[in-house]
Amino acid sequence: SQQGEEDPQALSIQEGENATMNCSYKTSINNLQWYRQNSGRGLVHLILIRSNEREKHSGRLRVTLDTSKKSSSLLITASRAADTASYFCATDAYGNNRLAFGKGNQVVVIP
Amino acid sequence: NAGVTQTPKFQVLKTGQSMTLQCAQDMNHNSMYWYRQDPGMGLRLIYYSASEGTTDKGEVPNGYNVSRLNKREFSLRLESAAPSQTSVYFCASSEYGTDTQYFGPGTRLTVL
Numbered sequence: 001s002q003q004g005e006e007d008p009q010a011l012s013i014q015e016g017e018n019a020t021m022n023c024s025y026k027t028s029i030n031n032l033q034w035y036r037q038n039s040g041r042g043l044v045h046l047i048l049i050r051s052n053e054r055e056k057h058s059g060r061l062r063v064t065l066d067t068s069k070k071s072s073s074l075l076i077t078a079s080r081a082a083d084t085a086s087y088f089c090a091t092d093a094y095g096n097n098r099l100a101f102g103k104g105n106q107v108v109v110i111p
Numbered sequence: 112n113a114g115v116t117q118t119p120k121f122q123v124l125k126t127g128q129s130m131t132l133q134c135a136q137d138m139n140h141n142s143m144y145w146y147r148q149d150p151g152m153g154l155r156l157i158y159y160s161a162s163e164g165t166t167d168k169g170e171v172p173n174g175y176n177v178s179r180l181n182k183r184e185f186s187l188r189l190e191s192a193a194p195s196q197t198s199v200y201f202c203a204s205s206e207y208g209t210d211t212q213y214f215g216p217g218t219r220l221t222v223l
Contacts, residue, residue: 031210042115042201042214043154088153092210096161097142098169099212101153 012108019076021105023089034074037086081111115215123221124192132187134202141207143185147198192222
């Protein structure tokens with residue numbers, strides 16, 4: 001079963017606005033990751049947050065993790081057209097280096 | 112440094128045909144994975160190999176076999192393709208003990 005599940009949103013925003021997407025999961029985890037997938041391409045790792053962390057930043061990305069609610073959010077600030085992609089969260093719910101991916105959020109940034 | 116490479120990029124099969132999807136990584140990673148991605152879905156794990164010489168089933172292994180040929184290469188075989196196997200297939204690798212995975216560009220497979 002899918003352990004990471006994003007809110008099934010297709011987000012369309014103007015360039016320069018912020019984009020926020022959410023992810024919920026079902027079991028306890030050691031970490032949660034976010035990946036980006038551009039159309040027709042493989043996934044690219046963006047950021048990893050550990051279960052003992054509440055917030056993490058990487059460039060224009062901000063990730064939060066609430067283990068009590070089993071949820072995470074990804075914020076992209078000052079979005080650019082190049083941020084147009086699908087974003088997936090993934091947890092280590094299965095253990096042994098296996099990841100459980102959510103269904104993804106599609107983000108379209110309009111120039 | 113090519114990362115993770117996959118061949119072929121596209122393939123069309125008829126029901127019942129067989130084929131092997133190839134994957135190679137040049138990052139000296141121990142662990143390798145095969146996923147499938149269907150429209151509107153996340154990735155589902157088919158098989159994985161935690162280290163050279165070992166393979167294990169993932170979430171959706173039925174209809175597939177794998178071979179970890181050496182540390183670099185991990186192949187996925189469809190013995191008798193079915194339309195339900197129409198999908199995009201991704202190979203990934205990671206260093207054992209870390210959870211960050213590196214993905215190939217994918218193989219788009221259509222089974223008629």
